[in-house]
Amino acid sequence: MKKLILFLLISTSFSTYADWKLEKKVNYKSIVITLGPQGILVKNKRLNTLFKDVKLNAFELNPIDTIGAGDAVFGIASVLCSINTDSRVVAFLGNIFGALATKILGHSDYIKKNQVAKTIQYSLK
Numbered sequence: 001m002k003k004l005i006l007f008l009l010i011s012t013s014f015s016t017y018a019d020w021k022l023e024k025k026v027n028y029k030s031i032v033i034t035l036g037p038q039g040i041l042v043k044n045k046r047l048n049t050l051f052k053d054v055k056l057n058a059f060e061l062n063p064i065d066t067i068g069a070g071d072a073v074f075g076i077a078s079v080l081c082s083i084n085t086d087s088r089v090v091a092f093l094g095n096i097f098g099a100l101a102t103k104i105l106g107h108s109d110y111i112k113k114n115q116v117a118k119t120i121q122y123s124l125k
Contacts, residue, residue: 030081032094034070037061040094042077042087056091059123063102072101072111096120 033041039057063069073094080090096119100111 030090032074032077032081032090034073034094034098036066040073040091040098042091042094044081044084044087044090052087054087054091056088056095058099059095060099060102063099065105066102068104068107069098069101072097092123096123 028043028045030044031042033043035041035055035058037058039055041053041055043053045052076097077090077094080093096116097111100115100119104111
């Protein structure tokens with residue numbers, strides 16, 4: 001049986017309530033909740049570490065176009081969660097991809113590898 005990874009995009013105002021309800025009602029292994037300008041919440045039941053649940057503030061404070069940013073977050077997060085990546089890494093890279101996506105007006109381009117590498121280097125300094 002394939003592993004089920006559940007990803008949801010939930011409104012910021014309902015994030016705490018939705019998180020609690022999902023915890024009680026849905027049998028998920030990993031969940032990523034985008035919180036818009038407030039960042040990202042990642043929960044992973046599969047990891048037995050201190051950092052199973054991570055909330056990270058958004059990196060981009062002046063977005064140009066937010067359409068597709070959540071798709072970018074979930075695209076990278078789904079791959080990372082499927083290989084049991086630490087929740088801190090999922091949140092960090094998810095935020096990077098989301099921030100980079102907000103700088104592309106009208107899906108006129110795609111996120112490039114060198115942009116990701118430069119953003120990671122800059123963020124870690």
